[in-house]
């Protein structure tokens with residue numbers, strides 16, 4: 001295997017790297033094609049995925065184009081040299097620190113930075129500029145899990161590993177849509193079920209794809225998880241299922257925690273009332289948990305992104321501690337991390353309530369870090385957490401902000417306010433790879449630093465099971481883009497700290513980080529990577545995935561912790577936590593009678609700056625949408641595909657309606673992905689309330705009181721062009737990547753006449769094929785230059801929606817279109833017969849094609865795969881295929 005730093009030349013041997021999306025941390029083999037692209041496949045030797053990749057990982061090759069990249073440093077929209085940009089950042093930070101104190105300078109970082117980037121940012125801010133205000137998008141993601149770990153274990157330690165998922169007999173998924181968000185781990189869970197009969201329980205107010213696949217789905221009332229797990233603790237205590245010995249020898253605080261649990265949910269009936277679940281379901285779940293020793297409770301954002309997120313997580317951990325089911329094969333609470341390096345950020349201390357290397361602010365720890373860094377301005381206490389940080393910016397208290405690897409104008413709750421706050425800064429510095437993000441365009445005088453992106457940079461990431469893997473470069477740096485750690489170090493040197501920021505490469509940064517983790521650490525701190533503190537450059541280059549802790553002299557990392565009952569509290573005992581009774585922070589009202597939940601879809605990643613480039617990934621869900629229960633939809637007068645206006649006290653959006661019995665009555669769900677760059681009114685972050693958890697400071701993103709009303713427009717349709725164009729003012733639109741062009745799915749109060757005029761404005765030189773039926777409100781046109789298709793526009797009355805799916809196929813080729821094809825395009829019929837909405841992103845198979853195979857006799861996922869290849873690569877769509885099978889094969893009512 002070639003593990004050298006490669007160049008642009010095509011490689012026979014692939015480069016081993018790690019997927020830049022979710023916290024599963026799959027190994028990827030990348031083969032550059034010599035033209036700036038690469039093909040990717042799963043690394044069979046990586047212990048997270050053993051060769052598999054999900055739809056997003058498989059499509060990484062489609063996201064490497066340099067369109068929209070930031071290629072040069074810019075100040076106020078003008079290209080400048082690196083020297084100039086870095087001098088300017090340093091000078092402005094120095095001036096602001098001088099005039100207003102160092103606390104007027106802040107950093108907002110990301111769980112998508114590499115550990116080396118993160119380490120340098122943290123060191124610069126907390127040791128050398130002297131500002132504690134360093135927070136990260138991990139505040140919106142993992143901070144409740146971190147806080148819960150610390151309360152229970154005395155340290156932010158994930159006790160288990162992925163093999164526990166393979167070896168469990170019961171997998172409880174709480175607030176996790178793993179089928180879509182951790183697809184490769186979910187496939188491991190399904191494998192465990194096939195192999196050992198593992199039962200899967202999903203607990204979520206929505207019946208997601210995960211809930212569909214689970215053996216047992218608990219459609220819990222939003223925010224009521226603490227009640228469910230309090231009820232479980234009481235049940236375990238009363239049915240003699242406690243591990244009394246473990247409790248006595250290795251824990252503290254059991255009695256008060258049990259008393260509190262009793263006060264919240266004394267029995268099954270009370271638990272059922274609080275969670276909205278039928279008693280029988282609560283009982284089944286309690287029985288399963290009680291009688292199955294090998295149980296892993298995996299949790300994600302339905303737990304963390306909550307105004308009681310920390311209590312939710314501790315209520316779960318309490319049940320594992322009470323049964324001693326922790327740190328042993330197939331057992332334990334398991335926080336599924338979101339971002340590829342959520343864990344690495346925690347390791348360096350990139351959160352405002354941490355100092356460095358899992359150390360906090362005891363005087364001894366502060367002094368230790370100060371001595372290790374030889375820091376002139378070490379901070380001595382916590383900084384502001386994300387939500388308060390942006391409020392401090394709004395108030396003018398923080399004057400300079402460096403945003404790195406995150407897009408807060410989209411992803412922060414109350415995103416409108418956050419965007420306005422960015423405009424109040426004296427200085428906004430942004431390191432970015434993509435030029436069109438909402439944050440980057442929030443003001444026109446930002447200092448923009450071009451960052452290397454995935455495939456171009458070198459460093460490490462840590463996945464959900466504490467496993468550190470290398471991300472390796474296999475592409476040339478585009479333009480003048482540089483690594484994030486390099487920019488930070490250059491600013492550090494310019495601020496006069498030459499020696500402290502003198503690393504020659506990422507390996508050197510990593511060694512220092514590993515050394516700090518082991519510095520004066522005789523087993524008192526969980527995070528110890530000192531075994532790698534002297535790793536030579538060549539070994540770092542070739543390093544294979546390894547789990548921490550990895551102390552000096554250790555032969556290998558550790559898969560599990562805490563089986564010995566030794567925790568990182570002062571007395572080495574774990575703590576039970578007496579949790580609070582759940583109350584939702586934002587009660588519904590007459591004006592806002594619904595509860596808006598937000599989250600993710602299968603094929604998109606966050607704010608679309610990367611997956612938005614892939615035609616395959618953009619097909620599964622092409623427009624911003626809102627899920628609603630059929631009864632609610634009927635009452636309000638909304639049908640599938642209609643447009644609806646969703647409002648909360650904080651903002652509003654216009655979204656396409658998806659009617660689904662998977663939604664709870666009274667609940668709405670909308671994905672977080674669309675921004676102002678990719679839609680006219682789909683930026684859902686603006687709607688989220690963001691009340692923070694009192695312990696972790698993590699904002700609530702799953703339950704905001706909301707209203708929904710129909711927002712009909714006269715016409716629906718699409719506008720497809722070869723290069724991107726803007727939709728006319730007043731149109732509703734969403735942008736979707738397609739092969740050979742740029743797609744807008746649109747709605748408007750305009751009709752055929754305005755549409756015809758628009759085509760002529762857009763393509764003044766072109767020839768047209770057109771069909772117009774003004775009486776019926778129908779217009780379809782294609783524009784040709786020298787016989788080549790350059791644009792297509794179709795509008796029809798809202799109920800009839802012209803097929804974007806069918807039309808986009810005509811743009812795949814740059815060749816002349818045959819007259820028959822021209823006619824087909826204008827007739828509004830697909831050339832090939834509609835494939836329906838995309839289901840399998842890997843082999844581009846639509847719903848109708850799959851239904852065709854089922855009707856032709858395919859009776860299983862395997863048979864469908866054999867007939868049309870759907871589901872045979874990454875498997876992310878298998879749950880959807882199973883659902884189609886179930887619906888088609890269900891006996892029809894007599």
Ligand SMILES: Nc1nc2c(c(=O)[nH]1)N[C@H]1C(S)=C(S)[C@@H](COP(=O)(O)OP(=O)(O)OC[C@H]3O[C@@H](n4cnc5c(=O)[nH]c(N)nc54)[C@H](O)[C@@H]3O)O[C@H]1N2
Pocket residue numbers: 022023056141174175176177178180181182203204205206208220221222223224225300301302303306337338339597598599600601602603604605606702
């Ligand atoms: N496809 C895709 N995968 C991703 C990402 C992506 O953008 N796209 N992002 C990655 C990141 S950073 C993260 S953090 C993870 C997130 O992964 P997940 O946490 O699995 O994803 P979400 O959709 O945010 O939320 C999970 C579920 O929580 C449920 N929920 C809401 N309220 C409650 C509640 O009160 N109780 C319970 N029990 N459940 C509730 C929601 O209905 C939702 O189905 O995904 C990672 N993987």
Ligand SMILES: Nc1nc2c(c(=O)[nH]1)N[C@H]1C(S)=C(S)[C@@H](COP(=O)(O)OP(=O)(O)OC[C@H]3O[C@@H](n4cnc5c(=O)[nH]c(N)nc54)[C@H](O)[C@@H]3O)O[C@H]1N2
Pocket residue numbers: 110111112113137138140141142301305338339404405406407408410411412413431432433434437451452453454457484598599600605606607608609610672684685688701
């Ligand atoms: N309503 C709602 N909001 C949410 C959530 C939700 O469930 N609902 N989930 C929250 C969670 S869990 C998360 S993790 C966040 C995610 O939200 P964000 O982190 O804001 O989303 P991304 O789109 O991943 O932003 C990453 C940015 O970094 C840029 N980038 C890519 N590579 C590099 C690089 O190497 N260096 C630099 N400097 N930049 C790079 C990308 O172009 C992109 O603009 O959203 C949070 N917000």
Ligand code: SF4
Pocket residue numbers: 019020021022023024025026049052053054055056057058182183184185
């Ligand atoms: S599960 Fe998918 S997105 Fe997550 S790391 Fe693996 S390939 Fe990447």
Ligand SMILES: [Mo]
Pocket residue numbers: 140141142338339
């Ligand atoms: Mo996240």
